[in-house]
Amino acid sequence: MTDFSGENIIEAKGPVRNKLFPLDFANGVLGEKLQSVAGIRALLPLVEITRQSQTFQIVNRDQKVVLFGSLELNQLANSEGEPTFLAGSLRVRGVRGYDKILTRVMALLQRQGLEAGYPEERTLRLALASMGRKPLAYRSQFSIILDQDEAVIQAARKIFLQLLDGMERNVPGIIQDIDTEFLHDFRVALRRTRSLLGSIKKMLPSADVDHFQRGLQEIGIATGPVRDLDVYLLGKKGYQAMLPEGLQEGLAVFFQELSRQRVQELRRMKKALQSRNCKQFLMRWRRCVEDSLIASALEAGHEPCKEVAIKAISKRLQSILKGGAKISPQSPDGALHSLRIQAKKLRYLLEFYRSLFSEPAMNSLVKSLKKLQDNLGNFNDLSVQQGMLGQHQKGLAGGEQKKAVQVAAALGGLITHLHEEQKGVRQEFELRFKQFTTTDNRRLFDLFL
């Protein structure tokens, strides 16, 4: 790969598939670079720029080249005939030991009003802008600026709209099954929506809340199985590393089965998302948020959002502190599970209302909450995974006897490994919780308590 001036950026062998992932460039510098910026996201062609370049040279009396130059025109590929020209550039490169000519040529060009040092990325920005795109405009991370005096229902409206936009934006990518993150981002926005709706349910007519909560939940159910399978498939390497060579074959069969299931579940999910029911529901939800949410809000919805935020966060925080303190090594797994839900709800609240409080305080609070959540999340993931693998093991019957035995052995191996890992995570909980309630954090809690 070279940059536009022909300088080598990196060399690597490229993949030949249609849909590209950074991992397809394995073992190269290019792959590593893409990996660090794009991770598990697919690489999509967005614009096509054709560059025409005409080179020239200036020679001295000995016909020795003393300056290299090129004139470049960038053309945006356009299906509708008319070519669109983006800004062109004139490039000059001096030759070592012949500096005077370069200085003279640069001065001449500047007198012609040409701007020196044209940043190459501007060409790309222009091309993207011509199709209404801006680099880094999409972020899966949620962020919104609220005004502390605005009514909570106003704030909620803004948040709902941003989340709904985020959901709708990801639907085409889900339907085309481009990569796993379209669905993931969609579901995160969905969960946030449900969480916020739950936390302000007393400010709205209960029939409305019920209707939308149910609809949102249905979408969650319809999109769940594919996401679950994605998580397993994305973690394939990790599972492979858990098992010795002898059990790999059974694991491979298991993953083939998961891929097959995903094809089915994807079909089912696409049907659900493209159904008239679902489309109409999302349209109703948009109309509700845009037009009637504020008007239909009850008295409580008109309180200033900061007050509501403090109350809600305080309530969650207290129940986490209380619930967490009660957990001992002998407590049942369920206790950790409900603490995880509480922590998640708190996390969403902090993210919604982040802009109303001091930024460094919120940053460190979210950071330490995240550490606790990681522990609780890992614990939960590990038990869900064991359950799923166990289910699958029980379902193994008939068919090819030998294969079934191999798969069962692999799954057994995985379950054992996951169980051990889970024990470790469980043991870590007390420490993590203690860290969450350190004096430093206590001071942060005082913002709300």
Add this chain to the structure above:
Amino acid sequence: MKIIAIYSSKGGVGKTATAVNLSYGCARSGKKTLLCDMDPQGAAGYYYRIRPKDSFNRKLFLKGDLEPFIRGTDFENLDLLPAHFSFRNLDIALDGRGGSAKELKRIFSCVKDEYDVLILDCPPNMTLLSENIIMVADMVLTPVIPTTLSILSFAQLIKLADKLEVSRKKLVAFFSMVDKRKNMHSDTIAKFGKKKMFLAIEIPYLADVEKMGLYRQPVAVSVPASPAAIAYEQLWLEVWRKGSQL
């Protein structure tokens, strides 16, 4: 930085043609290359159409202040330090400074990080300067015309290396300006060509090489894919392979 000196005490054996074409091949293979023209006649500079800057002279060279006087050729990865008329007394000047290989090493030390390969086009004589060059170079590459006199002068070089206690392994020769129609050429090659010090490649006597003075370009540029261009490309590959065994 590897130093390859193109050296022969005999004139007219094709040293400069070798230096010019070899440096081009070296640069083409992706190595940052500096061709240093030590011959006050400045033929290498002439072939690359590069004149020395007016302010350059022997004094600055001896100081090791080379950088401002290096000039880019028309080709990527290849720069040239042109010779100056005052280089004709370089050996006497070096002698005045204690005249050791250390001196030359110091002079070239300022470019050692910038270049992968330094190719020296040496003047045809056997002076203190030649001794220093032989000592400082990683490889001394000698074009040998398959004639008695040329062989004799190569034998002298071996003697000199022994006297200087320089490893003979450094000395690498190849037959240059070969005309197989001449009995003397084929006889000489038959007699000496199998010696370890000789490369397998022979550069034939070719008009395109002679015409370099007209084209003022390496043969690979003026007559690409010609027998001359191919011969020098092979010479470069063999030199590099040999060099990496040293």
